Amino acid sequence: MGEVIVVTSGKGGVGKTTTTANLGTGLAQLGNKVALVDADIGLRNLDVVLGLENRIVYDITDVTGGHCRLRQALIKDKRYEGLFLLPAAQTKDKTSVNPGQMKELCEDLRQEFDYVIIDCPAGIEQGFKNAIAGADRAVVVTTPEVSAVRDADRIVGLLEAAELREPKLIVNRVRYKMVKAGDMMSIEDIIDILAIDLLGVVPEDEMVVITTNRGEAVICNDHSRSGQAYRNIVRRITGEQVPLLSLEEGGLMNRIRRMIGFK
Amino acid sequence: MLDFITRIFGRDSGASKNVAKERLRLVLVHDRSSVSPQILQDLKADLIKVISNYMEIDQDALEVNFENSENQVALIANIPIKNVKRPANVV
Numbered sequence: 204m205g206e207v208i209v210v211t212s213g214k215g216g217v218g219k220t221t222t223t224a225n226l227g228t229g230l231a232q233l234g235n236k237v238a239l240v241d242a243d244i245g246l247r248n249l250d251v252v253l254g255l256e257n258r259i260v261y262d263i264t265d266v267t268g269g270h271c272r273l274r275q276a277l278i279k280d281k282r283y284e285g286l287f288l289l290p291a292a293q294t295k296d297k298t299s300v301n302p303g304q305m306k307e308l309c310e311d312l313r314q315e316f317d318y319v320i321i322d323c324p325a326g327i328e329q330g331f332k333n334a335i336a337g338a339d340r341a342v343v344v345t346t347p348e349v350s351a352v353r354d355a356d357r358i359v360g361l362l363e364a365a366e367l368r369e370p371k372l373i374v375n376r377v378r379y380k381m382v383k384a385g386d387m388m389s390i391e392d393i394i395d396i397l398a399i400d401l402l403g404v405v406p407e408d409e410m411v412v413i414t415t416n417r418g419e420a421v422i423c424n425d426h427s428r429s430g431q432a433y434r435n436i437v438r439r440i441t442g443e444q445v446p447l448l449s450l451e452e453g454g455l456m457n458r459i460r461r462m463i464g465f466k
Numbered sequence: 467m468l469d470f471i472t473r474i475f476g477r478d479s480g481a482s483k484n485v486a487k488e489r490l491r492l493v494l495v496h497d498r499s500s501v502s503p504q505i506l507q508d509l510k511a512d513l514i515k516v517i518s519n520y521m522e523i524d525q526d527a528l529e530v531n532f533e534n535s536e537n538q539v540a541l542i543a544n545i546p547i548k549n550v551k552r553p554a555n556v557v
Binding site: 352360389 | 481497
């Protein structure tokens with residue numbers, strides 16, 4: 204029986220979809236059978252991030268509405284055997300699915316997959332309630348900004364109210380130089396304020412833009428720092444103890460060390 | 467020019483993250499106290515009702531707010547009194 208994980212944030216644009224795509228790809232790389240569910244109905248995006256936009260026939264509302272079988276709507280990834288996407292509907296709105304249907308869908312998916320990862324829409328309304336309905340645990344994505352952390356705090360409260368205890372935090376788009384200069388909140392600052400467990404830290408990385416342009420997940424890129432960060436997060440999700448990426452990772456000495464294979 | 471110099475010597479840096487953290491802390495204290503503006507309004511109205519039994523207050527200048535000191539939230543009410551009623555008038 205698989206596990207259902209919802210990726211949420213409250214605020215838009217902090218990297219939920221990118222995170223979902225990378226966690227799913229990473230878990231599939233390790234040989235797991237993974238289903239990614241785009242719960243952002245009306246603003247479908249996970250398909251383009253994964254480069255699967257041309258293969259969509261049915262979507263999530265076709266499944267919940269009984270117009271097709273679950274298996275027909277699942278799109279197989281280009282690279283990884285075990286990775287599948289259940290796309291969101293683009294021409295409907297969030298009310299076309301209800302929490303009961305989502306719960307049922309998650310139950311069906313967990314019969315077949317090791318991990319079911321749900322990409323939650325921004326906001327705290329119906330779309331959010333749908334996305335968390337069938338989840339066992341939650342990952343909250345934030346960036347080191349006042350607005351994003353505030354929204355994350357609200358989401359943590361709502362998750363706990365919905366009995367999704369102990370959500371884990373991913374701090375995305377961290378710029379270490381700015382943190383070092385005291386111009387960006389550090390991981391410690393954010394953890395101190397939100398008081399939840401840290402799952403991982405992803406540095407700001409141009410490679411995310413470049414790989415996303417191509418419809419690939421940055422976790423497939425062996426040399427990117429964000430890819431390494433996602434690989435570590437994936438291993439933590441599977442229960443492994445992995446130390447955090449060092450703050451100095453981007454420094455010159457480390458780059459040299461990495462170049463000569465001394466890490 | 468001064469701006470430029472302070473930027474070079476980085477005297478400004480170190481400040482902005484602390485500002486962010488402090489603002490965030492304050493806003494979260496308020497958020498977490500989970501008191502909606504509606505509740506605050508109702509509370510105000512009730513306060514006016516009760517206090518008016520004893521004294522005449524300046525309703526327009528009445529202020530009710532949450533304030534946080536250290537790690538606690540306090541309800542601070544500033545209620546200007548116009549006139550105290552005579553004991554005989556107390557209902």
